[in-house]
Amino acid sequence: MGRITLDKVTKSFGDIEVIPPLDLTIDEGEFVVFVGPSGCGKSTLLRLIAGLEDVSSGQIRIDREDATHLPPAKRKLAMVFQSYALYPHMSVRKNIAFPLKMAGMSKEEQDKRVDYAAQVLNLSDYIDRKPGQLSGGQRQRVAIGRAIVREPAAFLFDEPLSNLDAALRVNMRLEISELHTKLKTTMVYVTHDQVEAMTMADKIVVLQAGRIEQVGSPLELYRAPRNRFVAGFIGSPKMNFITGEEAAKHGAHEIGVRPEHLQPSTESGMWKGTVGVGEHLGSDTFLHVHDTGLAETITVRASGEMALRHGDTIWLTPEADKIHKFDAAGLRVE
Amino acid sequence: MATQHSRAAARLMISPSVLLLLGWMLIPLGMTIYFSLLRYNLLMPGNNPYVGWENYKYFLTDPAFTAAIVNTLLLVGGVLLITVVGGVLLGLLLDQPMWGQGIVRILVIAPFFVMPTVSALVWKNMFMNPVNGLFAYLAQFLGLEPFDFLAQAPLMSIIGIVSWQWLPFATLILLTAMQSLDREQLEAAEMDGAGPFSRFFYIVVPHLARAVTVVVLIQTIFLLSVFAEILVTTNGGPGNASTNLTYLVYAESLLRFDVGTGSAGGVVAIVLANIVAIFLMRMIGKNLEA
Secondary structure (H helix, E strand, O other): OOOEEEEEEEEEEOOEEEEEEEEEEEOOOOEEEEEOOOOOOHHHHHHHHHOOOOOOEEEEEEOOEEOOOOOHHHHOEEEEOOOOOOOOOOOHHHHHHHHHHHOOOOHHHHHHHHHHHHHHOOOHHHOOOOHHHOOHHHHHHHHHHHHHOOOOOEEEEEOOOOOOOHHHHHHHHHHHHHHHHHHOOEEEEEEOOHHHHHHHOOEEEEEEOOEEEEEEOHHHHHHOOOEHHHHHHOOOOOOEEEEOHHHHHOOOOEEEEOHHHEEEEOOOOOEEEEEEEEEEOOOEEEEEEEOOOOOOOEEEEEEOOOOOOOOOEEEEEEOHHHOEEEOOOOEEEO | OOOHHHHHHHHHHHHHHHHHHHHHHHHHHHHHHHHHOEOOEOOOOOOOOEOOOHHHHHHHHOHHHHHHHHHHHHHHHHHHHHHHHHHHHHHHHHHOOOOOHHHHHHHHHHHHHOOHHHHHHHHHHHHOOOOOOHHHHHHHHOOOOOOOHHHHOHHHHHHHHHHHHHHHHHHHHHHHHHHOOOHHHHHHHHHOOOOHHHHHHHHHHHHHHHHHHHHHHHHHHHHOOOOHHHHHHOOOOOOOOOOOHHHHHHHHHHHOOEHHHHHHHHHHHHHHHHHHHHHHHHHHHHHHHO
16 A cells, blocks of 8 residues: 556646656655755646646556546545645534545544544544634644545645744654654655755655656765755755865865864864854854855854854864765766 | 824814715605605695605505515515526636636626616617517527517516626626635645535535625615616516516606605615615624634
8 A cells, every 4th residue: 555656757838848757666654755946846746646737648656556547536645735725614523524525434434533533633622613713733733634534545745834833843743754653654745845854754855857866765865965956955054065176186076065074173174264154053053164265155063162253263174084076067976 | 193182173074074974864864754754746736744654554555565575575586596606607617717718707797887777778679579689580590489578577587687787796706706716725625535516515615605695795785776677678567577666666656656655665665675684784794704
């Protein structure tokens, strides 16, 4: 249950090809995150899997069955939308029971399943309220509840947390991850936020302009990004990129060093620079270093206790084995 | 910040318009009530003696009154039913993406801009005329007997004409309501296994409830006083078959020159309209809050 295979799937809107031929396998029980900048085709890809958009060519298989031309309802997939898409005139109970009612399930069975979903998601207290009376996080949970009761082969999430405030987003992130461990159902999750991708995914699919840039576990992508795009996209704050002489020294067109792989020092080091803005997070401080002669700014992670002020001189030393090398085409060089 | 002083000044300054509006409303109302208590017939000039409730008694016991009430209700109900159902269906059609959408939408709204008298005359002479009307030609072409709409089904014909006038209004309001429906809701319903009909009845119709109440409220106010269409087509006949309350009041005061009874009828119409309004406001108030 819940293995999704995309085989040479393409999608065009008129003459514009949004998704060039694409192959991807999502294994049973996996938590897969599609991540990429906005407009990269990740939502379109999800909608193709859901059946809300028709593929232009290629094949989609769900559990080895050809689902390319099945209507959305027959694909045994459930989707949670960005706007939650709750039915405003129905109570929470009716919202969650709607797919069951459409499937023609008996009233007792409906109630049983709704009560179970409400209990799993802590919705029991406001089961008779209308969506308009709920907070963002509660609405989100109702939307997930509506997906759970169908016992689908896979869940599809389309940027479900983007309408929540930062604190709630962290909470819901945890709740969804917990739900995944509890249900062990395949989940496909779309987001533009690489932190969500890193924290939740078993497997991340990085997309750009409809193409898959790299597929792998969060740490694989972090340790060995296949190209410059993935290197810049995964990791927060972003990797520092350096071209020119310094890169040539390492035998590459361009090198990249993550802020956490630079050793800051007030006395000595490889690169000298001036401290610009410091972002104090308590545990860490991110310093933006200027005038290194390498790049406009270089971001470095220092310990939270490091006493440096705007305009101070700083030396940076990269950890030699953590330098990523790229050729002129932006591909990784080992 | 409104001080005590400035508030008093504001009241003083708006008072002329308030008084004007009050007078504008109260003087005709007062005169209508006053006339309704007099024996006041233009055919019998002289002193107009006070007769108490006699005019009311005469108006309410007139067999034409019951007929007029029934006709009014049929007219309002029939037109509401046709325009709401037709408006939803037309709205669904116009909501589909198609070539020349803008022009088609303007054309659909066009009947609303034709004055009632003109549209009623066009219907009467161009379509429903049993000799020269298009419907008569159509019937003859099919080898049928032409149907004399205004003589054989006068009320139904008028309901048709008035519906034609109000359908654009209903369509317009319902179409905009339809366009404000969140597409993701429909997609979610599709994922949930709802077919086109379930989606329509479970998602679209509840979403339209508010717009429908607005249409019903506004149309009821105007439909209670339909007059021009009756005057230029059937003159309320044959018999009382197409006389509504408004037309009956007109017939009393200006065809029988009985100002007193006509005024009494006017007051009755005001009372009835207010009863309807109270019911509607309650119903709709509940609907608009939700």
